[in-house]
Amino acid sequence: MSSEIQPSAAANAPQGIDVGRLEKELAANWRNAGDGAESSVTRVCVLNLIIYAAPGEDRAKMDELLDVVTEHAPGRTLVLIADRGAAEARLEAHVSTRCQTASRGAAKQVCGEQVTIEAGGAAVDTAASAIEPLVVPDVPVFLWWKDIPHEEDKLFNRLVELSDRVVIDSLVFDRPHEDLKRLAQIIGARRQYMLASDLNWGRLTSWRNLIASFWDVADYRPHLDAIDEVLVEYDPPDVASGQIAAHALLLVGWLAAELKWQPTGDFVREENNSRWVLLSGERKINVEFRPAADRQGCDGLIATLTLKTSATGAEFYVGINEGWTKLETSARIGDARAVGRVVSYEAKSEGERLSRELSMLSRDEVYERAVASVGQLIEALQKS
Amino acid sequence: MENPLRAGVRLERTAEPCVVVIFGATGDLTKRKLVPALYRLVQERLVPAEFAIVGAARTELSSEEFRANMKEAVAQFSEAKTVDEEVWESFAQGLHYLKVDIGTSADYVNLVAKLDQIDRERGTQGNRVFYLSTAPTLYAEAVRQLGQSGLAKPKEGQKGWVRVIIEKPFGSDLASAQALNRDIHQHLDESQIYRIDHYLGKETVQNLLVFRFANGIYEPLWNRQYIDHVQITNAETVGVEGRGGYYEKAGVVRDMLQNHVFQVLSLVAMEPPASLNSESVRDEKIKAMTAVRPFTPERIRAECVRGQYGAGSINGKQVPGYREEEGVAPDSATETFAMLTMYFDNWRWSGVPFYIRSGKRLAKRVTEIAIQFKDAPHKLFGSEMMEQMTPNQLIIRVQPDEGITMRVAAKVPGQVTRIRDVNMDFRYGASFGVQLAEAYERLLLDCILGDPTLYARTDMTERGWEIVMPILEEWASTKAEAPFPNYEAGTWGPQATHDLLEQAGRRWRRP
Numbered sequence: 083m084s085s086e087i088q089p090s091a092a093a094n095a096p097q098g099i100d101v102g103r104l105e106k107e108l109a110a111n112w113r114n115a116g117d118g119a120e121s122s123v124t125r126v127c128v129l130n131l132i133i134y135a136a137p138g139e140d141r142a143k144m145d146e147l148l149d150v151v152t153e154h155a156p157g158r159t160l161v162l163i164a165d166r167g168a169a170e171a172r173l174e175a176h177v178s179t180r181c182q183t184a185s186r187g188a189a190k191q192v193c194g195e196q197v198t199i200e201a202g203g204a205a206v207d208t209a210a211s212a213i214e215p216l217v218v219p220d221v222p223v224f225l226w227w228k229d230i231p232h233e234e235d236k237l238f239n240r241l242v243e244l245s246d247r248v249v250i251d252s253l254v255f256d257r258p259h260e261d262l263k264r265l266a267q268i269i270g271a272r273r274q275y276m277l278a279s280d281l282n283w284g285r286l287t288s289w290r291n292l293i294a295s296f297w298d299v300a301d302y303r304p305h306l307d308a309i310d311e312v313l314v315e316y317d318p319p320d321v322a323s324g325q326i327a328a329h330a331l332l333l334v335g336w337l338a339a340e341l342k343w344q345p346t347g348d349f350v351r352e353e354n355n356s357r358w359v360l361l362s363g364e365r366k367i368n369v370e371f372r373p374a375a376d377r378q379g380c381d382g383l384i385a386t387l388t389l390k391t392s393a394t395g396a397e398f399y400v401g402i403n404e405g406w407t408k409l410e411t412s413a414r415i416g417d418a419r420a421v422g423r424v425v426s427y428e429a430k431s432e433g434e435r436l437s438r439e440l441s442m443l444s445r446d447e448v449y450e451r452a453v454a455s456v457g458q459l460i461e462a463l464q465k466s
Numbered sequence: 467m468e469n470p471l472r473a474g475v476r477l478e479r480t481a482e483p484c485v486v487v488i489f490g491a492t493g494d495l496t497k498r499k500l501v502p503a504l505y506r507l508v509q510e511r512l513v514p515a516e517f518a519i520v521g522a523a524r525t526e527l528s529s530e531e532f533r534a535n536m537k538e539a540v541a542q543f544s545e546a547k548t549v550d551e552e553v554w555e556s557f558a559q560g561l562h563y564l565k566v567d568i569g570t571s572a573d574y575v576n577l578v579a580k581l582d583q584i585d586r587e588r589g590t591q592g593n594r595v596f597y598l599s600t601a602p603t604l605y606a607e608a609v610r611q612l613g614q615s616g617l618a619k620p621k622e623g624q625k626g627w628v629r630v631i632i633e634k635p636f637g638s639d640l641a642s643a644q645a646l647n648r649d650i651h652q653h654l655d656e657s658q659i660y661r662i663d664h665y666l667g668k669e670t671v672q673n674l675l676v677f678r679f680a681n682g683i684y685e686p687l688w689n690r691q692y693i694d695h696v697q698i699t700n701a702e703t704v705g706v707e708g709r710g711g712y713y714e715k716a717g718v719v720r721d722m723l724q725n726h727v728f729q730v731l732s733l734v735a736m737e738p739p740a741s742l743n744s745e746s747v748r749d750e751k752i753k754a755m756t757a758v759r760p761f762t763p764e765r766i767r768a769e770c771v772r773g774q775y776g777a778g779s780i781n782g783k784q785v786p787g788y789r790e791e792e793g794v795a796p797d798s799a800t801e802t803f804a805m806l807t808m809y810f811d812n813w814r815w816s817g818v819p820f821y822i823r824s825g826k827r828l829a830k831r832v833t834e835i836a837i838q839f840k841d842a843p844h845k846l847f848g849s850e851m852m853e854q855m856t857p858n859q860l861i862i863r864v865q866p867d868e869g870i871t872m873r874v875a876a877k878v879p880g881q882v883t884r885i886r887d888v889n890m891d892f893r894y895g896a897s898f899g900v901q902l903a904e905a906y907e908r909l910l911l912d913c914i915l916g917d918p919t920l921y922a923r924t925d926m927t928e929r930g931w932e933i934v935m936p937i938l939e940e941w942a943s944t945k946a947e948a949p950f951p952n953y954e955a956g957t958w959g960p961q962a963t964h965d966l967l968e969q970a971g972r973r974w975r976r977p
Contacts, residue, residue, distance in 0.1 A: 287476050288511065294471035295514045299483055299589060300625070303467045340470045408552050411515055421589050423507065423515040443958035448474030 087411050097214060099175045101215045107177045108195050126156040126192050129440060130223040132213060137165040150433025154179045155440045156194035158218045162209055168202030175199045210240035222246045224440050230261050233268050242276050249439045251281040252328040253382050256321040259460045260346035262328055266457025269450055279439040282329055283449050292411050296398045308391035310367050319382035326356060326371045327382040334369055335456035343367055345462035380406045471975050478770030481914040484593035485584055489608055490600035491521030491628035497539035508557050512911055515849040516589040524567050532563030574615035588597050592626030595913055608647040613653025629913055631660040634725050640931035647924050660913045661927055665726040666920040667905025671866040674733045689814045696820045697836040698975055700727050701828035703780050710793025717800045722824045724930040735810050742918035757812040761936040771962045772941055773803030778955030785955045799945040802826045805963045828956035832977040833864040836851055847885055847973040859954045915934045
């Protein structure tokens with residue numbers, strides 16, 4: 083795989099950017115790419131990706147990530163680097179093309195294009211109006227908001243309106259309880275026009291798949307309605323070690339939403355462990371969140387999940403190995419039978435994970451229900 | 467009972483617990499395709515933990531030896547070319563071997579016991595897929611033995627299911643295909659029979675349905691009013707690869723045309739199905755094939771071409787002629803190339819020729835469908851400007867480099883009006899950047915899930931034979947006249963195929 087960035091002269095105007103000139107610059111880049119390339123170049127545009135990032139963003143890391151995204155979903159990337167604290171209003175833009183040789187040895191290079199907009203001070207709030215005319219028509223618009231979303235943020239709201247789908251990453255939430263509760267409110271209030279994706283939810287897909295697969299087996303199905311003990315072990319996030327990781331909360335939020343478990347307001351906190359009691363009809367479900375003693379190194383991620391039924395003596399377990407590369411499952415029904423397996427954990431890079439989100443266009447109702455459920459649980463926790 | 471945790475857009479469809487029994491487990495297909503595909507299904511978490519494989523064949527082998535062989539096969543033939551030790555260990559726990567002679571009833575008693583044991587130990591719940599990857603002459607016997615040993619149906623009182631996958635070739639002519647269907651229907655319902663055609667597992671073939679019926683703009687053009695003709699090319703660069711003995715009895719019409727190519731053809735020609743359920747889709751396919759104009763001896767002589775390759779070169783390498791291949795008679799009259807001109811006598815396609823060619827040792831390995839549209843009705847830009855032009859073409863590439871290309875006319879920038887063809891290209895690799903699943907993975911998973919849409923139904927297999935029988939008979943009766951060899955290896959087949967199109971004012975696309 084090879085990548086190539088061809089920056090061009092920047093259009094620079096503090097009061098705005100010259101969109102026409104940027105488009106010409108991009109067209110010139112394409113001509114140049116076609117003339118000089120040893121292999122032929124294919125321009126592909128399947129989407130627009132708007133990225134909002136802070137000035138401290140590691141550009142090299144972002145370039146690496148966008149190389150992967152171009153390989154999976156080439157299109158126009160509009161990177162907005164927003165320096166909200168700058169004293170002076172500033173708006174600058176430059177263009178580049180990003181080419182990838184398909185990894186299976188194809189001779190053609192697949193190329194996308196990029197416009198990088200640097201905004202500072204008061205210009206940040208109006209940057210959306212500079213982005214809108216640069217959006218390629220007739221293909222979907224994704225917004226990757228590389229920050230914690232706030233409902234009162236004017237730029238966030240404007241970019242959400244411009245986009246078909248908003249991607250966030252709740253792994254970076256520095257106050258997972260409050261941030262997830264706020265996210266639930268944002269999603270609830272914008273349900274009519276905002277579709278949401280969460281990279282952290284994507285990290286749960288393998289887990290959810292394995293957990294769900296226990297009850298694809300008809301013999302196990304009755305045990306699902308008898309679960310009364312849940313243990314989640316996780317590597318506490320460095321940024322908020324006093325709070326339960328968003329990854330763990332989303333998993334329990336998913337179980338609670340899909341299995342109709344309701345919060346009771348009964349919460350106990352002992353040192354680092356938290357115990358919550360949920361209710362399904364008459365059945366009490368004890369949910370324990372516990373920092374994993376022996377699984378560190380994957381900040382904020384789940385290490386094990388155990389689901390037990392005291393009435394039927396069943397235990398279902400999914401856990402990740404110490405190297406965070408394999409998932410192990412086991413199902414045990416009393417002493418009758420135990421079946422287990424080891425499968426690869428989908429260790430996707432951030433670029434691959436983002437690309438996966440960019441392939442989705444429909445509403446992720448299950449995610450939205452999980453976040454709403456977490457919002458309710460946190461609210462009950464805060465009231466108790 | 468419904469599984470409430472299965473809801474949601476992200477969770478892939480996963481299968482029920484089951485055991486896959488592979489008859490012919492020591493054969494090439496098992497190691498090259500089947501076990502690597504099943505390993506990947508496990509790795510991708512598309513089958514549950516309650517899953518097992520039993521390899522069955524005549525060879526004396528222990529399960530340990532079979533596991534070791536299969537591990538080597540996965541390392542060699544899987545797309546990733548690696549085996550993850552921990553995942554393999556877990557996979558191998560469900561991998562067994564049993565010596566089974568297809569014709570020996572006692573061996574099925576052992577197989578029943580083995581499967582019962584696996585059900586108890588791994589919770590596979592009596593669900594079975596039997597994959598017949600044996601010599602075609604053993605298909606009927608294997609199904610008969612399954613029937614007699616009680617394995618062709620779920621156990622009494624159990625909810626499980628039994629499905630049987632049958633590899634190609636399905637018969638060697640119409641009579642043998644009908645006899646085979648009769649034999650297997652004595653023990654299996656049609657709903658249990660999965661006749662595999664791996665072409666239907668290919669992403670681009672499946673995309674044909676999406677392309678035609680999910681886009682509003684193509685279907686109105688997809689008929690005799692706008693389409694001049696259709697070309698389907700199925701070209702291989704390989705020769706008979708040590709299978710001379712088999713190929714001598716088969717030939718390209720039996721080996722490729724009446725199954726793979728006809729499946730693709732039916733997807734191009736079919737009417738829109740009312741729904742995507744397997745019966746609706748397969749009903750429309752057979753309806754289209756029923757409209758194929760029968761081949762008469764006159765039509766065969768005038769509109770079909772047979773060929774056999776002589777020595778030549780492929781990719782710069784000298785290759786022998788067919789008659790010099792191992793297991794091939796020095797005066798063989800077996801066709802390694804065939805071109806048919808087909809017509810569908812129905813409202814949609816009346817008068818539109820479908821030119822179909824398939825052959826070995828051709829210039830390039832490619833399978834594609836080219837839809838050639840009619841010329842623009844009025845030559846507005848004058849013949850000089852237009853003379854370089856070809857009519858609009860839509861090319862659907864099945865393999866390699868899967869994708870779709872639309873060829874349109876565009877003005878060359880400049881002060882004068884000059885017109886040139888340009889391609890609007892869609893490539894899977896470029897637009898989706900994902901590794902396409904192996905056809906066998908998709909088809910095996912479909913069978914485990916109970917979805918036969920991409921498998922051939924009884925009527926389709928028999929119709930394929932009905933269409934080609936007059937050709938096989940005519941060519942068999944005129945063997946002595948076959949001017950073989952009549953094309954050089956590394957070319958696009960006999961000159962007669964080019965002449966035939968030229969007479970009609972058309973020409974073959976160079977893929």
